[in-house]
Amino acid sequence: MALNFPNPSRSYDAVRHCVCFWGYDNAREVAFQVTDNILLRMSQKVVSEESAFLATFDHHREQILLLAKKIYTPGERTTYTIS
Numbered sequence: 001m002a003l004n005f006p007n008p009s010r011s012y013d014a015v016r017h018c019v020c021f022w023g024y025d026n027a028r029e030v031a032f033q034v035t036d037n038i039l040l041r042m043s044q045k046v047v048s049e050e051s052a053f054l055a056t057f058d059h060h061r062e063q064i065l066l067l068a069k070k071i072y073t074p075g076e077r078t079t080y081t082i083s
Contacts, residue, residue: 003030003072005065010057012050018081019057023065025074032068034082 003025010021018033034057040047042063043056057064067082 003069003074005068010054012053014050019053021057021064021068023068023072025072029078030072031079032082033080034064034067038082 003023005021005023007022007024010019012019013033016033017036019039020031020033023030023032036047036053039053039056039060042060043052047053047056064082068080071080071082
């Protein structure tokens with residue numbers, strides 16, 4: 001079974017400066033983080049607040065999930081950063 005993202009939840013981590021989300025490969029949970037820098041590049045405006053980072057993530061969700069699938073290697077790690 002391939003990596004999938006049935007859970008639409010995401011959260012902002014102000015300490016790590018990223019939005020966190022989760023995917024699943026069978027029963028294995030895989031954590032992903034997309035950095036503020038990537039979200040700033042995707043945004044059409046200046047983003048500096050949690051709500052704006054989450055809105056940018058939501059707007060570009062499909063593109064971000066495709067990036068996550070590209071960097072994921074089954075069985076290697078449980079955490080990936082898109083930076």
